[in-house]
Structures are given as structure tokens and as C-alpha cells.
Amino acid sequence: MMVKRVIANSVSEAMELVKKDMGEDAIILNTRQIKVGGWLGLFAQKKVELVASIEEHPVQVPVSKKQVPIVPPVKLPVRNDRGTQPVIPKIVSFASRRMPDALRAYEALLAEPALQQRAEELYDMMVSTYYKTNDVTQVERVLLDTVEQDIRVTQATARFIMVTGPTGVGKTTTLAKLAAYYRLTKQQTVGLITTDTYRISAIEQLRTYADIIDIPLRVAYDLQEFEQAKADLADCDVILIDTAGRNFLDAGYVEQLKKRHDFSDTDVFLVLSLTSKYRDLEQIQQRFDQVPLAGFIFTKADETTELWSIYGLAMQTRIPVFCLTTGQEVPEDIIWPTSAEISRMIVERGLR
Ligand SMILES: Nc1nc2c(ncn2[C@@H]2O[C@H](COP(=O)(O)OP(=O)(O)OP(=O)(O)O)[C@@H](O)[C@H]2O)c(=O)[nH]1
Ligand SMILES: [Mg+2]
Incomplete structure (x- = not known):
């Protein structure tokens, strides 16, 4: 040896x-x-x-006893087509890095797609903290602080609040929760506008909530009606706008949204479900780089055991988090956590 x-x-x-x-x-x-x-x-x-x-x-190990690598092993340099210069393949993941035994629980974190941009830095930070302090709780503390520092939270400041995002992520349900919060908890006057006129049931869904909370609802079929609805509700403290769910992996829909709406007086929140794959969330967010997003709304936190997507998106885009939703119940399943609370939720679930 x-x-x-x-x-x-x-x-x-x-x-x-x-x-x-x-x-x-x-x-x-x-x-x-x-x-x-x-x-x-x-x-x-x-x-x-x-x-x-x-x-x-090396001792020959029978195939069945060999450890299955977590990621494909880095291949040996290969020759390129034109000459003899070897091409060195890039190491793409930190998943194969070994942690000291005491930190084994953190090893899987480094393979999280949402952490790939920070994996090397997090690895160095956790391992060096551990060797400096010999204390796993210090490692957790440093991880919590790092995550907290990278996540910003925000409040809605504009009078018009619009939710947009992929199909079925919980836009209408979240809008109803927000309406109840502003009306019942904050005692403000609230109006609703929906531009989701593609399905009758979508309008009926929102009308039911509007009736229960006892607030006005306007349905806008085109830009002119949308402007009219805004004028009709001009006296309200807060006007919440629902939009139709779209496959935002298709860039055309963001173009449509940009054409249909004037964002100057509106806080636009992108609603994303935490049950979606991180790579898809990333792509959807990238489609919105032309739309001035006021923040993210992350839904279905109750339906997943890992919340690292929140960290990945917040850290990469610097877009703040507005709220999280935690279930189907209106109005209670919505929370406005601080950065420290989000960090704790992410880290503690991640280590379960
Ligand atoms: N578990 C869970 N379910 C949720 C949450 N938010 C919404 N839902 C459910 O998700 C489903 C879709 O919700 P909608 O509010 O209709 O979603 P949407 O984004 O408006 O859908 P489209 O308008 O069709 O694009 C419903 O069954 C909701 O009850 C949540 O935080 N947790
Ligand atoms: Mg809807």
C-alpha cells in the first residue's frame, strides 16, 4: 500500500x-x-x-462485492478526433466526495441537484469546520447560517398582486389564501381579478372563494377588460390577480404574458411547486427573466421531504421568497417564514 x-x-x-x-x-x-x-x-x-x-x-474484488458508485466514475482522458491532445473530462458532481464519518449524514446533500453550484464550497466549509471544532453541531450551525444568508424574503408592496406559474401548482388556491389573509387577518379591502378564462371551472373555483370571503371578483377576457376590472376595483386596498396555468417550459407563454399585462404597478409572484424536479424549476424560472418577478411562492411544501429547491433557486437568482404553502386548506395552509426559519426547515428536513 x-x-x-x-x-x-x-x-x-x-x-x-x-x-x-x-x-x-x-x-x-x-x-x-x-x-x-x-x-x-x-x-x-x-x-x-x-x-x-x-x-x-489492487486485490481483485468479485463483481458482486464491488461498491456501486453514486455517480458514474470519472473516465480516463480520451483522445480527441483531430490530434493526440487528450481531452480531460470534467468532474461534474461532488456526490463521490467522502465526508468524515461523523458527517456521513451530510454526504447525500452534495448530490442534491439544487446544491451543485455550491457543493464544493459547502463541502470545504463543513469539513473544515468539523476539523476545527470536532463538533457536528457547529457544522450544522455553519450550514444553517450559510443557507439563511443566501435566502431573502420579501413582502408584497404593490397594490396589485399577480400569481403566475405552471399548471396545477396551486395558484388559485394560494390566491384564495392570500385574499383571506388580507381581508380577515389584515382587515383590508380586497378585490379579485381572474384572467384564467380558458376553463369555466377555473372561474367558478375563484368565484366560490370570492363568495365565501365576501369580496368582489372581476373576470377579464382581454386586455381592455383587464384594465376595466382594475379601474372597477380601484377603491380596494389590495387587488389579487389570478392567471391561467401554462407550460412555461414553452417560451411562447411568457411572451404572451408579457404582451397581456402591464407590470409597472404590479408585484408578480412566480408560483412553483416544491414537488417538481429542480432542473424543471430552474428552466421555468429562466423563462421569466424578462418579467420583473417580485418573488417566489413555493407550494406543496407538505408533499415533499426535501426543500433544497428553495435554497438553490433563491441562491442562484437572488429572487426573494414571498410565502410557502403547506396544504390544501384555505385559508390556514400558508406561512410567511423568515430566512432563518426557512433555513431551519430546509436543513432539518434534508437530514432526516
Ligand atoms: N398538498 C397541497 N396541495 C395543494 C397546495 N396548494 C394547492 N394544492 C392543491 O393543488 C391542486 C391544484 O390547485 P389549484 O389552485 O387549482 O392550482 P392552479 O395552479 O390554480 O391550477 P391551474 O389554474 O389549473 O393551472 C388542488 O387540488 C389544490 O388543493 C399545497 O400547498 N399543498
Ligand atoms: Mg388556477
Whole structure:
């Protein structure tokens, strides 16, 4: 067995050196923070020491006993078509990184699609915190703080509040919850407008809520009627606008939305279901880069065990979170958590 000691500025840098030198099969024996140089303990530089080993003549393991890798292993350099220059394949995931035993519960996090942009940074931060403090609760604290700092929350400030988003994510139900909140809890005058005229049942759904909460509803079939409805409800403190669900993976629908609505006096919230795949959420959000979004509304938090999509989108886009919905019941299943509360919800569910 060959054993090597590597000193680098960060754990990930040390891992890269080991991988380059000893290959993919190297096993990490130990990682720790050390101080290098300096004089009488002063001016020393903080470094990471990593000890790795590899079998010089690997023992043949029967196929059935081999560990199945979490991600496809990094392939050996291949030759390109034109010449002899090898093409080095990119390492695409941190899922294969090993955590110290005490942090094994966090290992799966690094494979989360929503965390891929920050995986290296989070890995370094968690591992170095652990080696500095030898305390898993400190690692959780640092993770909670990082997530909290990356998530902004917002309140609606415009008088017109519009919800938009993919089909069936809970736009109309959330609008009804908001209507009840502004009317019953905040005692404000509320009006509803729906531009979802594609299905009779959609209008009836909102009319039922409007009747129960006892607030006016206007139905707008075109831009002119929409402007008229806004004028009719001009006396209301808050005017909530429902839109038809669309397949927003199709860019054409965002164009339609842009043409149909004037956003200058309106807070537009993109409603996304937390049960959707992260890659799809990312694409849908990217379709909206021409629409000035005031924030995200994340729905169906009760139907999923992992909430990292909230972090991924909030961190990548810097768009704030307006509210979360937690069930089908109107008006109670809606919450306005702080950044710290969202961070706790995400981290604690993620480690279950
Ligand atoms: N579990 C759960 N279900 C929800 C939540 N919000 C809405 N729903 C349910 O999701 C389904 C669709 O809700 P709608 O409000 O009609 O969704 P929508 O986005 O308006 O749908 P379209 O207008 O057809 O695009 C209904 O069965 C709701 O009860 C939530 O937070 N949790
Ligand atoms: Mg609807």
C-alpha cells in the first residue's frame, strides 16, 4: 500500500492533488487543519493536510462485492478526433466526495441537484469546520447560517398582486389564501381579478372563494377588460390577480404574458411547486427573466421531504421568497417564514 501526505489551501484542492497523483481509487485516511510557517506561533498560514492511500497491486474484488458508485466514475482522458491532445473530462458532481464519518449524514446533500453550484464550497466549509471544532453541531450551525444568508424574503408592496406559474401548482388556491389573509387577518379591502378564462371551472373555483370571503371578483377576457376590472376595483386596498396555468417550459407563454399585462404597478409572484424536479424549476424560472418577478411562492411544501429547491433557486437568482404553502386548506395552509426559519426547515428536513 502506498500512503501519501498532501498539504493544500483547501480540502477540495488537496483532493484534486491526490486524485491527480494517485488516481480515483485513492482512499482518504485523514484530513486535518494545520498551521505552516510563521514564527513563535505568529503569522502561520492555515493549511489542510490530507493523508491518502492506494493499493499498489489492487486485490481483485468479485463483481458482486464491488461498491456501486453514486455517480458514474470519472473516465480516463480520451483522445480527441483531430490530434493526440487528450481531452480531460470534467468532474461534474461532488456526490463521490467522502465526508468524515461523523458527517456521513451530510454526504447525500452534495448530490442534491439544487446544491451543485455550491457543493464544493459547502463541502470545504463543513469539513473544515468539523476539523476545527470536532463538533457536528457547529457544522450544522455553519450550514444553517450559510443557507439563511443566501435566502431573502420579501413582502408584497404593490397594490396589485399577480400569481403566475405552471399548471396545477396551486395558484388559485394560494390566491384564495392570500385574499383571506388580507381581508380577515389584515382587515383590508380586497378585490379579485381572474384572467384564467380558458376553463369555466377555473372561474367558478375563484368565484366560490370570492363568495365565501365576501369580496368582489372581476373576470377579464382581454386586455381592455383587464384594465376595466382594475379601474372597477380601484377603491380596494389590495387587488389579487389570478392567471391561467401554462407550460412555461414553452417560451411562447411568457411572451404572451408579457404582451397581456402591464407590470409597472404590479408585484408578480412566480408560483412553483416544491414537488417538481429542480432542473424543471430552474428552466421555468429562466423563462421569466424578462418579467420583473417580485418573488417566489413555493407550494406543496407538505408533499415533499426535501426543500433544497428553495435554497438553490433563491441562491442562484437572488429572487426573494414571498410565502410557502403547506396544504390544501384555505385559508390556514400558508406561512410567511423568515430566512432563518426557512433555513431551519430546509436543513432539518434534508437530514432526516
Ligand atoms: N398538498 C397541497 N396541495 C395543494 C397546495 N396548494 C394547492 N394544492 C392543491 O393543488 C391542486 C391544484 O390547485 P389549484 O389552485 O387549482 O392550482 P392552479 O395552479 O390554480 O391550477 P391551474 O389554474 O389549473 O393551472 C388542488 O387540488 C389544490 O388543493 C399545497 O400547498 N399543498
Ligand atoms: Mg388556477
